[in-house]
Amino acid sequence: MVFHRRFPAALGAVAFLLALPGGGVAVASPVTDALPAIRGVDHEGKGNAAAAKAWGVIAAAEASALPDILAGMDGANPIAANWLRAAVDAVVTKAGGSAKLPVDSLVRFLADTKHDPRARRLAFDLVRGADAARADKLLDGMVEDPSVELRRDAVAKVIARADALKTGEKKEEALAAYQKAFSASRNVEQIQALATTIRELGGTVDLTGHFGFLRRWQIVGPFDNTEGKGFAAVYPPEETLDLSAALDGKEGKVLWQPVETGDEYGVVNVNLSYPPPAPPADAKPADSDSKEGLKGVIAYAVTEFVSAEDRPAEIRLGSKNAWKIWLNGSPVFEREEYHRGMEIDQYRMPVTLRKGPNTILIKVCQDEQRRPWTTEWEFQLRVCDEVGTAIHPLGGPDSAAK
Amino acid sequence: MPRLPALLIATALLTAALPARSDDWLEFRGPGGASRVKEGSLPVELSAADVRWSADLPGRGLSGVLVVGDRAFVTTSDGPTQDRLHLVCLSTSTGKILWDRQVWATGRTMCHSKTSVAAPTPCSDGKHVYAIFSSNDLVCFDLDGNLQWLRGITYDYPNVSNSLGMASSLLVTADTVIVPVENDSESYSLGIDAATGVNRWRLDRPKGANWTSPVILAPGLVALQSKTGIEAIRATDGSTAWSYTDGADTVSSSALADGILYVPSNGITALTLDPADPAKQPTQAWRENTLSPATASCVVAGDALYTINGAGVLTAGDRATGKRRWQLRIEGPYSGTPVTDGKHLWAVNEAGLVRVVELGEKEGKVVATLDLGDEILCSPAAADGALYVRSNTKLHKIGR
Numbered sequence: 181m182v183f184h185r186r187f188p189a190a191l192g193a194v195a196f197l198l199a200l201p202g203g204g205v206a207v208a209s210p211v212t213d214a215l216p217a218i219r220g221v222d223h224e225g226k227g228n229a230a231a232a233k234a235w236g237v238i239a240a241a242e243a244s245a246l247p248d249i250l251a252g253m254d255g256a257n258p259i260a261a262n263w264l265r266a267a268v269d270a271v272v273t274k275a276g277g278s279a280k281l282p283v284d285s286l287v288r289f290l291a292d293t294k295h296d297p298r299a300r301r302l303a304f305d306l307v308r309g310a311d312a313a314r315a316d317k318l319l320d321g322m323v324e325d326p327s328v329e330l331r332r333d334a335v336a337k338v339i340a341r342a343d344a345l346k347t348g349e350k351k352e353e354a355l356a357a358y359q360k361a362f363s364a365s366r367n368v369e370q371i372q373a374l375a376t377t378i379r380e381l382g383g384t385v386d387l388t389g390h391f392g393f394l395r396r397w398q399i400v401g402p403f404d405n406t407e408g409k410g411f412a413a414v415y416p417p418e419e420t421l422d423l424s425a426a427l428d429g430k431e432g433k434v435l436w437q438p439v440e441t442g443d444e445y446g447v448v449n450v451n452l453s454y455p456p457p458a459p460p461a462d463a464k465p466a467d468s469d470s471k472e473g474l475k476g477v478i479a480y481a482v483t484e485f486v487s488a489e490d491r492p493a494e495i496r497l498g499s500k501n502a503w504k505i506w507l508n509g510s511p512v513f514e515r516e517e518y519h520r521g522m523e524i525d526q527y528r529m530p531v532t533l534r535k536g537p538n539t540i541l542i543k544v545c546q547d548e549q550r551r552p553w554t555t556e557w558e559f560q561l562r563v564c565d566e567v568g569t570a571i572h573p574l575g576g577p578d579s580a581a582k
Numbered sequence: 583m584p585r586l587p588a589l590l591i592a593t594a595l596l597t598a599a600l601p602a603r604s605d606d607w608l609e610f611r612g613p614g615g616a617s618r619v620k621e622g623s624l625p626v627e628l629s630a631a632d633v634r635w636s637a638d639l640p641g642r643g644l645s646g647v648l649v650v651g652d653r654a655f656v657t658t659s660d661g662p663t664q665d666r667l668h669l670v671c672l673s674t675s676t677g678k679i680l681w682d683r684q685v686w687a688t689g690r691t692m693c694h695s696k697t698s699v700a701a702p703t704p705c706s707d708g709k710h711v712y713a714i715f716s717s718n719d720l721v722c723f724d725l726d727g728n729l730q731w732l733r734g735i736t737y738d739y740p741n742v743s744n745s746l747g748m749a750s751s752l753l754v755t756a757d758t759v760i761v762p763v764e765n766d767s768e769s770y771s772l773g774i775d776a777a778t779g780v781n782r783w784r785l786d787r788p789k790g791a792n793w794t795s796p797v798i799l800a801p802g803l804v805a806l807q808s809k810t811g812i813e814a815i816r817a818t819d820g821s822t823a824w825s826y827t828d829g830a831d832t833v834s835s836s837a838l839a840d841g842i843l844y845v846p847s848n849g850i851t852a853l854t855l856d857p858a859d860p861a862k863q864p865t866q867a868w869r870e871n872t873l874s875p876a877t878a879s880c881v882v883a884g885d886a887l888y889t890i891n892g893a894g895v896l897t898a899g900d901r902a903t904g905k906r907r908w909q910l911r912i913e914g915p916y917s918g919t920p921v922t923d924g925k926h927l928w929a930v931n932e933a934g935l936v937r938v939v940e941l942g943e944k945e946g947k948v949v950a951t952l953d954l955g956d957e958i959l960c961s962p963a964a965a966d967g968a969l970y971v972r973s974n975t976k977l978h979k980i981g982r
Contacts, residue, residue, distance in 0.1 A: 223738045225780035228731040235729050259734050262685040262719070266729045269683045273727070298686060332662055367662060500745070513740070517766040520745035520791065523692055 211245045214238050215252040218267075219260045231263055239270035243281050246271060246306065247289045253299040261298065268302060278309030290318065297327035304330060323364045326567055332367040339374070346381070355381045362390070366568035368524050391524070392562040392570025393446020394483050394540070398423055399439045401479030402454050404430040405545050410478045411502050411516050417480040417541065418506070430477060439481070443560075445524065447498075450479045450544055450557040472555050476548040482541045485563060486574040487533040493571050495540065498526040499559040502545035507531050508538055518547040519554045525568070533563075533571075607649040607963040607970075610703035610751035611919055614838035615797040617881040619964045621923040625981045626938055628952040634968065634979040635677035641668050642974035643700025644917065646751070648711065649674060649965035653725060654979075655711050656972055659699035664691045667699065669713045669723060674966065677979060681727035689717035689736030693747025696959070698974070703751040703795070703961070705759070707776065712759050716748040720761060722779060731779030735761065741768035744791050751795040756802035758782055758817040764792035764808060771796075771806050773820050783820030794835040797843065800860040805843060807836055812845055812853070814861065823861035826853060834875040834919075839882035842867060842901070849873045850880060850889065852904060870904030873897055878916045878961075884924030886941065890916050896929070896939065896946060910946040912937055918961040921969070930971055934958045936980065954978055 217234035221227035238249055249268055253261045275281060283306075289295060290303040308315035322334035342357035355378065362374040362385055375385045388395060403415045416427045423436040441448045451473035487493075495505065495512060500522040504514035512529050546557040563571045611617045625632055641658030648655040652675060658668045665687035671680045691699045693716050704713035710730060714720045718735035736742045742763045750762040754776055761772040764787045773782040787808060794807040799814060803823060806813045812826040830836070831846035838844075843853045843864065849871030853864040873880070876892040886898050886907065894914025898907040912929060920929035926949070927939040934954035940947045956973040963970040968981030 225731065225733055225774075225778060228779045232730055239728065258686065258688040258737060259732065262688070262721075262732055262734070263729065265685050266683045266721075266723075266732070269681070270727060270729075273681055329662060369662070515741055515767055516789075517745060520766065521692065521694065522745075526690075526692055526745065 209245065209248065210237050211241050211248050211252075215248075215264075218252065218263045219256050221259050221263060222257060223259075231260075235263055235267055238264070238267040240274070241267075241271055243271060243275035244285070246282060247285050247303075250289055250299040250303055251295060253296040254294075256296070261296070265298075265302070268306075272306065278306060281306050281310050283307055283310045283314070287314070287318070293326050297330075301327050301329045323360075328366050328567055331364065331567075332370060335361045335365045335367070335370060338364070339370075342377075351381060355383045359383060359385075387444040388446055389572070390570060391446065392564050392572055393444075394485070394561050394563065394573075395442075395446055396438070396440045397448060397481040397483045398436045399448075399450070399453050399479055399481045400427060400429075400434055400436045401450070402430045402434070402474055402477035403479070404476065405478045405547065406476045408502075408516075408545075408547055410476075411504075411514075411545050415478065415480070415543075417482070418543070421482060421509075421539065421541065423482070436482075446560040446562060447558050448481060448560065450481075450546075450559075451555070454479065472550060473546070473557055475546060475550065477557075478543060478545045479557070480541060480543050481559075482539060484573075485533070485538045485540055487535055487538055487571075488574050489533075490535045491533050491571075492566070493531055493533045493563055494566055495529045495531050495561065495563055496525045496527065496568075497529070497542075497559060497561050498522045498524050499544065500556055501559070502547070503559065504543040505529065506539075506541040508534065509541075514543075516545075518545075519549060519551075519556070522556070522558075522560075524560065525562075530566070605965055606651065606706075606708065607647070607965040608708065609648070609705040609753055610646055610795050611835070611837070611879065611881075611961055612921070612964065615795065615835060615879065616837045616839040616883070617879070617919050617921045617961070618839060618883045619921055619923045621925055623923060623967055624921070624926070624928060624964055624969060625967070626926055626940075626950060628936060628938060628950040628980065630952065632952065632980050633954070634981065636979075637672055637677035637679065637977045639972065639975060639977055640670060640679075640682055641666065641700065643698045643972065644959035644974075645698075645700050645972075646703035646918075646961045647963040647970040647972055647977065648704055648706050649963055649970060650706050650708060650711070650725060653680065654963075654970055654977065655704060655706070655713075656977055657700040657702075657704060657713050657715065659687075659691070659715065663687075664699045665717070667715045667717070667719055667721075669704070669711065669721060671711075671725070671727060672977065674968075674979065677977070683721075683723060683727050683729070685719055685721060685732060687715065687717035688719055688734035690743045690745075691717050692745050697747040697749060699747070701747055701749040705752040705754050707754045710776070712752050712754055712776070714752055714761065716744075718742055718748060718763055720752075720759075720774070720779075722759075722776070730777075733774070733779050735763050735772070739763075739768050739770065742770060743767070746791065749793040753796050753798055753804060755798050755804060756817040758802075760796050760804050760806075760815075760817060762787075762792070762794075762796055762806060764788070764790070766791055771815070773815075773817055782818065785815070785820050790832065792832045794830070794832055797836050797838050799838060799843065799855060803860055805836055805838075807845070808832065811847065812836065812843070816861070824863040826851075826864070831875070833877055834879040837880050837882050837887075839887075839901075844880050844882060844887055846875050846880065850875070850887070850899070850904060852901075868904040870899060870906070872906050873899045873904065876914075876916070878919040881920055881922045881927065883922040884941070886924075888920070888922065888927060888941075890914065890920070890929065894931070896927070898941065898946060907943070908945045910939065910948075912939065912948065917959040918971070921962055921964045928962065928964070928969055930954075930958045930962055930969075932957060932959060934973070936969070936971075952980070 345354035641660030
């Protein structure tokens with residue numbers, strides 16, 4: 181999920197009425213008249229009653245109104261977009277199915293990449309339902325599409341062609357095609373599968389660089405997290421970042437130290453920086469505790485990210501530990517959950533980078549559970565745009581794997 | 583008044599949902615969560631011919647099926663990140679999809695590979711269907727697929743989520759939809775106005791992953807289960823009527839039958855509700871630690887209750903005392919809760935084997951087995967003489 185910024189719904193609705201993204205101007209119709217009520221919905225059911233009435237109008241529209249309904253998703257909050265998403269289904273059902281849809285106007289909508297990526301993907305699905313061959317042909321121009329899903333399908337076609345070349349013993353051409361697909365893909369599973377294939381063919385890939393994982397950090401710890409109380413506690417790095425200071429840790433003074441992960445998915449294993457004391461000589465070999473890392477502890481990691489410009493970006497994090505993140509001293513998000521799972525891009529946080537140095541600070545908390553699946557104390561973090569394209573820092577820590 | 587085309591009128595009449603019947607299946611595990619059906623209402627002898635239809639579903643899931651009149655409702659998810667959320671309506675007579683409504687996930691879709699974004703079972707008041715997903719997207723449609731309202735609970739409260747997946751099912755009572763979204767971080771249960779989708783109340787709940795589902799104790803009174811025990815909550819205002827604090831399971835859910843709440847707590851603990859006022863503190867009838875259920879919840883009918891443990895052993899207990907009567911190995915594992923009419927029990931294991939167990943006083947006996955050849959993780963629904971079970975790809979109707 182993406183953690184969305186709150187913005188005034190009324191403001192969004194006004195902007196929508198003034199000019200449709202894509203340069204078009206909405207022609208008044210029952211659908212366009214009803215759209216502001218839908219776009220006015222917001223948190224905790226705000227606007228639901230008005231939206232329900234408007235939904236009936238939109239859902240009763242002819243199929244020719246589909247591009248207007250889809251355009252209504254431009255700039256809408258995710259809840260409003262969902263009201264419209266369900267209306268599209270109703271309109272299509274009422275029209276008698278995909279075969280009776282306005283395919284040409286849907287294709288024109290799809291071609292305008294300024295429209296909402298999900299709305300465009302939905303337009304594509306409608307076109308595909310009506311004319312699969314035409315939709316398939318459209319994918320050829322979508323390898324760099326801002327819609328992650330359209331791009332994924334376009335890349336899948338490139339992979340299929342590469343597979344055929346590989347089957348035909350054209351190894352070099354196949355490898356080039358796989359490399360093209362790898363470069364374009366923003367889908368994690370697709371990227372991982374491509375990396376395996378390329379390596380099998382003798383090629384090289386830079387997964388760390390492709391994703392933009394940050395490898396180099398300064399780290400300090402351990403601080404106390406007994407009974408999980410450290411999550412809410414404010415330790416010195418949250419107040420002042422002085423990388424030369426000796427800080428009061430859980431067991432005495434602690435110092436910042438550099439850490440550089442060699443993991444190509446950017447996983448920073450905090451246990452490596454703070455290994456547990458060696459078990460006593462008379463410890464039982466089967467004592468599972470001896471295999472675990474520290475428990476009830478916290479570490480902070482900080483890195484400087486030099487941005488070439490002021491720009492929107494996403495910080496994307498994976499961690500199975502509780503965590504907090506600050507950008508330039510301001511809290512971005514926090515989550516108090518331990519050992520429920522970790523994956524790439526588990527958390528997506530929209531941020532604004534400022535031109536020049538930006539400080540990213542993460543607090544990584546380890547609890548006191550002693551189970552086989554509670555040893556990990558780690559995170560992986562990258563900076564990218566909303567499509568998932570890596571944003572690399574200038575000058576400072578690069579993200580190239582060694 | 584303009585004349586409506588005759589075809590349009592005929593179509594409207596054909597597609598308008600029939601009103602709900604008393605034997606509809608409107609929530610997870612049916613009325614009271616007891617998984618109980620009318621005696622003799624389900625087929626005891628099963629063969630492949632009893633599979634009336636198997637419908638392809640547009641996506642995966644393990645939520646249970648609802649049956650409202652002549653319509654079945656089920657949720658699914660699909661897409662590369664499982665962020666396309668479907669509520670699908672099918673004809674119970676043919677298995678044909680009558681409508682399919684989609685929304686996009688606004689919360690996280692990450693979950694353990696065994697579960698699914700479409701894990702919680704929807705509920706219905708007979709006129710509307712309320713559905714929630716692991717992403718905490720909550721929708722309300724009428725039976726004909728008209729959107730009444732929707733919410734994004736994680737959009738509203740960004741730390742409501744569970745990286746293993748959410749699974750607690752919904753209930754509706756006293757015009758309030760009970761929405762448990764309890765987890766390690768921002769842990770709530772909400773009472774949402776069934777008509778508007780706006781909060782009536784939001785309760786802070788114990789922090790901890792919780793996959794259990796609530797139970798209606800009486801109209802307007804629900805039991806919320808968590809690791810700390812049971813809270814009886816008034817649906818209209820969220821106030822607490824009574825608490826049971828001896829702890830409870832966070833996977834298998836409680837079941838209510840004939841005024842007794844069977845709680846998976848220290849095995850099973852039976853709480854007798856005050857028949858004159860279920861909002862009064864119940865009394866503990868018995869506690870039996872040999873009746874510990876695993877994932878599947880206990881089922882209750884006749885004078886016995888039944889649990890299935892992690893080894894696939896079905897245990898019958900005396901409802902009056904909790905004492906164990908007999909055990910029978912029925913090859914698990916089971917994710918879904920069986921249904922029973924007191925004489926027989928219909929259990930579907932994860933491998934898709936439907937077993938009919940004859941429930942005797944001193945022993946149980948498998949009297950029929952049907953292999954669906956499909957992984958089944960849901961709890962079956964039972965209505966109109968048939969069982970409804972779904973997999974990641976299909977919905978099967980078994981019976982009449």
